[in-house]
Amino acid sequence: MTTQNSNSADVSTAEESTQDEVLLSVDNLKMHFPITRGIILQRQVGSIKAVDGITFDLMRGETLGLVGESGCGKSTTGRAILQLYEPTDGAVVFEGQDLTDINSGELRRMRRRMQMIFQDPYASLNPRMTVGSIVGEPLEVHKIGGSRREQQQRVQELLEIVGLNPYFINRYPHEFSGGQRQRIGVARALAVNPSFIVCDEPISALDVSIQAQVINLLEDLQSEMGLTYLFIAHDLSVVRHISDRIAVMYLGKIVELADREVLYENPLHPYTQALLSAVPIPDPQVEKKRQRIILEGDVPSPAEPPTGCNFNTRCPQVMDICRQYEPSFTDVGEGHRVACFLYDEVEALNEAGQPVAVAA
């Protein structure tokens, strides 16, 4: 335990909302990749701390936006949750089962319940497979498709759901545009009737006019099928549009998590404030009046994160304590959680992740 303190179990405004069933609970998830040296005898000389202790809950039917800049670990988080990587530490409890603690057969069965939509619609579809076999493959893998005929019917149904012509079933990916390919990816994810989908930057490779088509599709599917999304993106305007709650990541950690409106109207963490101020708004009148917080420098390497708060090297409001201790990720009211010493409730943590008393 390093970052999060123990009162993490029930995050958010769950009580007020109708979405009161926790679907997914991520507790102190860590994903470190070893850095090795040597050819035959590989010694580990360090590790990339891509995800370094994050904790959040996801309610059934909700969309949680996960935002951050490249290299902050947001995609790794998505993959580690789905066990596409084996997490270094932490628990991922999905529909009551800890995915980090079950055997591969059980995990395979769980995969039916959770799917992924990938960023690049060009790289994520096998160019030698027809649309029918791409979308039908999950049915075959999980042996839920029934006969060949039934399977084909189901595939055509899926194509129709995502707004493609069912007669396209024998075509190949290269015959489609980027937006259409992304629809094929969505159809594939839906094939096994999942309850949870990780959307890993599903629109960033698409043109502006096509992005809205895919966003609308994802929203429609959610309201029809009651899907739960973890929506990973770097575009804050899109995340604001689609999410119920938003988590902001910086260098492997969640620095702030709040309801969508709360986060945009009252961002607490200096990084969130800078990030929001940096997003350009397509209105010259608004742009002229805006005050930008320009951050200095670059993100430090996740192999050697700074001591104390990860953001202390770039923070415009850095204090002494930030360089010595790590802030705990604390609820400052109504499910708004933040890891920053500017807020009194936030405690200092020592290297073992235990709260320490620090004279103010």
Place this chain on the structure above:
Amino acid sequence: MANLIEVRNLQTQFFTQDGIVHAVNGITYDVAEGETVAIVGESGSGKSVGVMSLIRLIPEPPGKIVNGEVNFDGQDLLQLNEEELRQIRGNRIAMIFQDPMTSLNPVLTIGRQITEALELHLNMNREESRARAIELLELVGIPDAGARLDDYPHQFSGGMRQRVMIAMGLSCNPQLLIADEPTTALDVTIQAQIVDLVTRLQSELGMAIIWITHDLGVVAGLADRVLVMYAGFIVEEGPVDVIYGQPRHPYTLGLLRSIPRLDLGRQKRLIPIEGLPPDLLDPPQSCPFAPRCPFVIDKCLEENPPLMAISAVRSSACWVDLSDVEIYDTSADEQVEAVA
């Protein structure tokens, strides 16, 4: 302000095995001295090809500038020979590109890459050019510039590499800087740094900028004037406030409606532009936007509208009068449905 560059009926095509790609179909515009003009469009709209054609950076073959004039300081750039053009490229007209990793040479030091242009265009010797290179790196905000001159591109981060590109672009004090999606590969906080840097440099050095982008947000805070391109045509042109405040082309309107805005409350639903852009191998004779346009009338299918002036400062290529349509108004949405 006097016009720095005047583009007249520029037409660029690519002659491929599959046929002729009509990338740029006769575009006309001016850029005044010290002005920032943004060219906005989606992939394949011809925005990059159109601007690359100005300084003939189109690979020939398969590309060919089949028609047009580019008047820069009294000469037509399209008529110059390679030697004369080289005197202008990188010197009086400079470019910065989208991807700072692939546009820097990985096996040469940053210092060498900057000094090359200085030695070539300004006849500086080694020491002079090195001193100037340090000056330039300091100008674009690279800390400890003297020491970093001997570093290679991989030792810099993405944002820092884009700063190096800008330093190279500015090395010969250009009158015109062409920026082709310079912030697309960068994160938002780094993008804010770069936009801030370029605007500061422009006010200090006074060059004109052509900024090519697909991001309507970046343009809003940066440009004086906007050109919107679609399928190789300029479909709308005007001062930035006017275009964003009251778009008069359905495509511009569609773009503004299809992007969520950070500063507005949750829009109920985004209004996407349905369909896909036309195939430039076989462009329609009608208005290229007609198949996707909610305002389409019969005339649109018969005749492609030229870019027509609708006031002293702006023009639009559309037969339909959109002056009553609001961007975010709900009544306008009903109107769209009614017309469609």
